[in-house]
Amino acid sequence: MNFLTNNVNVHLADGSSPVVAYSPGPAGVNPYSHTYLHGPYNWSADLSLFKVFPITETMNVGINIDAFNAFNVQGYTNPNSTTGIQTFLTSYNTPRQLQFTARFTF
Numbered sequence: 001m002n003f004l005t006n007n008v009n010v011h012l013a014d015g016s017s018p019v020v021a022y023s024p025g026p027a028g029v030n031p032y033s034h035t036y037l038h039g040p041y042n043w044s045a046d047l048s049l050f051k052v053f054p055i056t057e058t059m060n061v062g063i064n065i066d067a068f069n070a071f072n073v074q075g076y077t078n079p080n081s082t083t084g085i086q087t088f089l090t091s092y093n094t095p096r097q098l099q100f101t102a103r104f105t106f
Contacts, residue, residue, distance in 0.1 A: 042075035042092045064101040072096040
């Protein structure tokens with residue numbers, strides 16, 4: 001019973017589980033002293049291009065091209081909260097998506 005202590009049971013390959021005292025050390029010296037790790041920094045970029053073509057003075061045609069996750073950055077998923085294992089079977093971001101739009105104004 002090691003509740004409310006810094007003692008942890010370490011399960012070894014031979015089946016034994018000795019009790020070991022865990023001391024993260026002073027903050028700033030040990031990078032794991034806060035007992036949590038940041039997840040991966042994921043990002044994506046969306047782009048939009050447009051051009052308006054005049055037909056007459058009062059009529060225009062506008063063409064839009066929108067790219068979501070334009071650079072196709074896949075991103076990493078967070079590690080499993082119970083095992084700490086990070087899988088690469090899925091990606092954090094959706095794949096690149098393009099959207100074309102035409103708009104007629106009068």
